[in-house]
Structure formats: C-alpha cells, structure tokens
Amino acid sequence: MVLLRRKNRDEGSPAPTAEPVGTPIAEARPRQQVCVVGKVTRMTARPTSGQPALAVNISDDTGTVTAVWTGRREIGGITLGRRVAITGVPVVHGERLEFTNPGYTLLSR
Amino acid sequence: MRVIIAGAGSVGRYMAGQLQDSGHEVTLIDNDPVIVTNGKATRMPVGVTWLLGDACEVPTLMAAGAADADVVAAVTGDDEDNLVVSLLSKQEFAVPRVLARVNNPKNEWMFNDQWGVDVSVSTPHLLTGLVEEAVTVGSFVRLLSLEGGKARLAEVTLAAGSPAVSKEVTELGLPRESTVVAVLRDGHVVVPRGDTVLHEGDEVLVLVTGGVEDDVRRALVG
Numbered sequence: 536m537v538l539l540r541r542k543n544r545d546e547g548s549p550a551p552t553a554e555p556v557g558t559p560i561a562e563a564r565p566r567q568q569v570c571v572v573g574k575v576t577r578m579t580a581r582p583t584s585g586q587p588a589l590a591v592n593i594s595d596d597t598g599t600v601t602a603v604w605t606g607r608r609e610i611g612g613i614t615l616g617r618r619v620a621i622t623g624v625p626v627v628h629g630e631r632l633e634f635t636n637p638g639y640t641l642l643s644r
Numbered sequence: 645m646r647v648i649i650a651g652a653g654s655v656g657r658y659m660a661g662q663l664q665d666s667g668h669e670v671t672l673i674d675n676d677p678v679i680v681t682n683g684k685a686t687r688m689p690v691g692v693t694w695l696l697g698d699a700c701e702v703p704t705l706m707a708a709g710a711a712d713a714d715v716v717a718a719v720t721g722d723d724e725d726n727l728v729v730s731l732l733s734k735q736e737f738a739v740p741r742v743l744a745r746v747n748n749p750k751n752e753w754m755f756n757d758q759w760g761v762d763v764s765v766s767t768p769h770l771l772t773g774l775v776e777e778a779v780t781v782g783s784f785v786r787l788l789s790l791e792g793g794k795a796r797l798a799e800v801t802l803a804a805g806s807p808a809v810s811k812e813v814t815e816l817g818l819p820r821e822s823t824v825v826a827v828l829r830d831g832h833v834v835v836p837r838g839d840t841v842l843h844e845g846d847e848v849l850v851l852v853t854g855g856v857e858d859d860v861r862r863a864l865v866g
Contacts, residue, residue: 566711566738584756605758624711626738635760636735 555620555640561597563625563632570622571600572642575615580608589613593621600625601633610639618642645669646713650699650729651720652679655745659717661689671708673699700728702736710737719745727759734760763790782806784861787849795853797825800864802846808864814838816863819856825849 557572576599577592589607592599602621604610613619623637645668649656652674660670671693674680680696697704699718710716710732716739718729726744733739744759746752746766755764773787782803789796802809808816813824813836827834828847834840842848852860 584758586756586758588758624736624738626740635738 554642555622557595557620559597560593560595560600560632563600565625565627565632568622568624570620571595572618572620573600575613575617575619578613578615593619599631601628601631602637602639603633603635605636612641613639616644618644645715646709647671647715647717648673648705648708648710648713648733650674650716650718650725651745652676652683652694653719653721655719656717657683657689659719660692664689664691669693671695671713673697673704673708675699700725700732702732705729705732705737710739713737713739715739715741715743717743717745719743721747723747723751723754727754727761730755730760732760781845782865784857784865795851796857798850798852798857798860800848800850800861802842802844802848802864804844805866806844806864807862807866808842808848809844811842812838813840813842816842818850818863819859821854821856822850822852822860825851 555570555572558569560571560573563569563571571593573593573595575591576594579590581588581590581603583605586606587608588603588605589610590601590603591613592601600621620640620642621634621637623634625632625634647663647668648671649660650673652672656672660672664670672683673695675696675698677696680694683694695704695708697707699705716729716733718726720726723746730742730744733742741762742760743763743765744755744761746755746764749766749768752764752766752769755761773785781801783800785799787797787799818824824836826849827836827840827842829843848864850860
C-alpha cells in the first residue's frame with residue numbers, strides 16, 4: 536500500500552477520494568440511518584460508568600449533532616475544525632441528535 | 645410496544661408470553677432451529693412472532709424489526725451474546741430501551757451504557773438480595789439497581805433499636821435524593837404518606853439516588 540501511494544504521488548495523480556454525500560443536519564431524523572458532513576466544533580471527554588468516552592460536536596450550516604465514541608479518549612485525525620462525514624443511526628439526546636459509535640470518514644478541509 | 649427478545653430459552657419464552665398477554669408486539673429470536681420450529685408448530689407462547697437466526701448479527705436484528713422496536717431484551721444464557729446484542733441494538737438501531745440478562749455475576753460490571761445496556765438484570769444478584777432481605781433485620785439491603793446504578797431500591801427491616809421506630813416519615817430526615825416508596829407491615833403494603841408512623845418490624849422500601857445511601861442508612865438503621 537505504501538508503495539502504491541508513493542507511486543501515485545510521484546505521478547501527481549492523487550488517490551481517488553469518494554466524497555460522501557451528506558444530508559443537511561437539520562434534515563436528519565432520529566432512528567433513521569443517515570450520513571452527515573460537517574466540521575468538528577467541540578470535543579469533550581465524557582466518561583460514563585467509569586470508562587472513557589469521546590463526545591464530538593459536528594456542525595454544518597443547518598445544525599449540530601453529537602457523535603459519542605465509547606472506550607476512546609481520542610481518535611486520530613479528529614481534531615477541532617476538521618471536516619468529517621458521520622454515518623449511523625442517531626437518537627434525540629437533549630436538544631440535538633446523538634450518534635453512538637458511528638462510522639466516520641476524515642475529509643480534506 | 646414493539647419488543648424483541650433475543651434468546652428463546654425458558655426465560656425468553658416466559659417473558660414473551662407475559663408481554664404478549666399484556667398487549668405488546670413480541671418477536672422472539674433464537675438460533676436453534678429445533679426451538680424455533682417447535683415454537684412455531686405449537687404456537688406457544690401465543691401470538692409471538694418467531695425468527696430463526698443469530699441475534700448477534702445486524703441482518704437478523706434488522707429482520708426482527710429492530711429499527712422501530714421500543715425495547716430489546718437480550719436474555720440468552722451467554723453473557724457475551726447478550727452484550728453483543730445490546731451494543732448492536734443501541735449502536736446500529738438506536739433502540740430506546742435495552743435490557744440484558746447477566747448470567748455470571750462476575751460479568752455484571754460490563755453491563756452498562758458502554759455496551760448499550762440500559763437495564764441489567766442479574767438473577768444471582770437478585771437472589772442474594774432476596775436471601776439477605778429474608779434473613780436480615782436491621783440492615784440495609786440493596787434489591788435493585790436502576791439506570792446503571794444511579795438509582796437503587798433498598799430495603800430495611802426496622803429493628804427494635806432503629807432510630808426510625810415510632811417516627812413519622814417526614815421526621816426521618818431522609819435526604820431529598822431519597823424517598824420511602826412502600827412499607828410492608830404484617831403482610832400488607834402500606835402506601836407511605838408524610839404522617840405514616842413506622843413500627844418495629846416494618847419492611848421499609850426506599851428509593852435512593854446519588855450518593856446519599858449512608859444518610860439513608862443512618863436514618864433507618866442507626
């Protein structure tokens with residue numbers, strides 16, 4: 536893989552990236568599988584039952600969702616301001632939707 | 645409500661029957677073809693939908709209707725399976741209420757929100773609680789944990805020397821995070837009011853939240 540990537544870079548042809556098509560956050564519905572794309576606006580450690588968990592707010596122009604990854608303190612690549620795509624089934628938690636252990640894709644800025 | 649039960653052993657079948665009788669829509673999943681075929685053939689429990697499959701797999705849960713289920717109960721005889729079913733139900737289908745059965749009390753610490761479990765039921769734990777309750781007077785017995793231990797139901801049988809004897813419920817000085825929910829006296833249940841006077845030998849059931857258990861213990865046991 537490393538070799539392949541180097542070769543691509545040398546030839547100046549970037550590896551093809553399939554940019555996921557996101558649903559606007561305001562249109563996401565609870566308990567419906569959805570993919571949203573947005574920027575990381577807030578990261579908090581949220582320990583539950585004595586175990587670590589990472590809660591990340593992701594916002595687009597229409598709203599904000601929270602993604603919670605249990606058992607993690609950090610996730611490589613997920614930093615403030617980073618664009619990410621989140622795929623999963625959200626539930627209503629407080630005033631916004633929350634995903635538990637969703638799939639994620641890091642996107643270019 | 646739509647309820648999915650994973651594991652059609654005696655526990656799962658009993659629950660399914662009871663819930664179906666109370667008017668809920670129950671789907672029972674098991675991976676043993678013999679159990680499922682028998683269940684379908686005998687139509688026992690009545691009205692329950694049977695599904696043959698491994699509840700630890702997303703497609704099976706999907707086929708059972710987990711996407712719009714209100715409750716999933718993981719009650720197989722295998723703690724690993726119960727945890728996987730719980731996690732998948734929460735993570736993949738965002739099921740509002742997930743219950744899991746703890747078979748080996750050593751595993752109980754894992755049955756929490758990290759694994760998608762809202763309520764865990766440990767039969768051995770419950771039994772020890774009940775045995776303690778039956779044999780102890782004047783001590784504080786935890787019967788049931790709710791919401792991952794945030795709230796607990798506890799029981800105290802008032803001994804002669806208890807500071808609570810001959811006091812009204814309002815005079816007990818219980819912290820605000822706790823309340824007396826029932827008093828069992830001479831085989832009757834007394835619904836406690838503020839002016840209910842406690843007697844020696846009363847079994848007092850208290851709901852306790854937060855870290856005030858010691859205060860409650862002090863008020864009732866001494």
